[in-house]
Amino acid sequence: MTAQAGASKISVAVTHRDTYVAAGIAALLRSRADFAVQMGETDASAADVLVTDYATGLHGATATVRSRRSTASSSLIVTDQNAGLQIRRAVDAGIRGYVLQDCTADELSEAVRCVAVGRRYLSDSVAEQLLDSLTFVVPTGRELEVLHLIARGLNNKDIGRHLGIGEGTVKSHVKAILGKLGEPTRTAALREARRRGLLTEERPPMSSAGPRASMRSQRDGLL
Template identity: 40%
Template sequence: MLMPTATRVLVCHAEPLVRRGIAATLGVDSRFDVVEQRPGDLGLYGYESPPFQVVITDLSFGIATAMQGRDGRLRRNGPTPEVLVLSHSDGELSIRSALECGVKGYLTQACQPEHLVDAVLALARGQRYLEGRVVQRLADTVAQDLPTPREIDVLRLMATGLCNKAIAAELNIAAGTVKTHVKSLLGKLDAPTRTAAADIANRRGLLDAWVENLAPPRHRRRWAMA
């Protein structure tokens, strides 16, 4: 009787301790053939023989990997590997950016080890896998409009307590334009005040520092249309 082939998994998370923990968790399971390495040349991943089926990485590197997979730069000896992100962020923009760029799985670093195993198995079967809290985050905000990139700029400055005139000076735009953005933000966030808007934005992860310019413009079109 032939034994099933182990799923080839590349672990290349940017944080060494997290990377080592992922590899250790999966390495004791005979269903996985795990390779651990630091993030490097994405173009090499598709040249492994046999190729990797799942790549586990951090948010920014995961988005880059998924986009290279879409462009065909990770494909040579077989299908493009599916990307599983393990991130400490459960912010809305982080999750949406990753999914829109082609990431198939998203876990937070607070997940249980069994969720990691389930996620890898699901992606190897061609399925998506989102941790429960990630699904809840998306469900809570799916009917709400996202702020545009410029509104996010205004929101970040507004959260520091700056008035419209000061925000206008920082962004080199008219104070009237800032006022329009603030009004739009209060509506989109269903917030009665500027302070409430900043609090809601923080809870939704809209002010996550690394989200800015995380995805290229073509993957932010829906933001600009909001």
């Protein structure tokens, strides 16, 4: 299928942060007769499709829209970020297209055409990860804080001190985290959290007065 067949070319702005990836995307799309491709952010908002990286695409989608047209509805993310939660967040934010960097030229072209006419396009592997993520029970904000601190090597006592909560409360959060991730130990839970994309998000800042727990080993216990 070719969108806008017989009509004017589809204008595409490539603003990917990785300059090598951006150059490759531009070269592939320029080899197709129905695309007019520009690189950089100059007049990118006027393009039919904005091809960008994950961070830029998500930032643009969640930022306050100052124009009449939302860039999220015309954005195609090309990335190596394939964790279910990351994909889910992008789709929830309104991103129309999402493909991985190892996609073929034909798939990239088809994705651009779909987004240009207002349709969604997810590559097969991305769609599979998205569907898988819908079965996940996402930890609460506090549980995510605890999870990130576990990943930094803090034990229950130090996590409680850092967050200003009791050690018993920390144990309850850890138990809930293990249950939601479906794993019996902290090590296994951290591995599953990384697979789902939970530990790729921005982490809570460490307090300068916090414990020097990063030097402590983390026991692979239940709590």
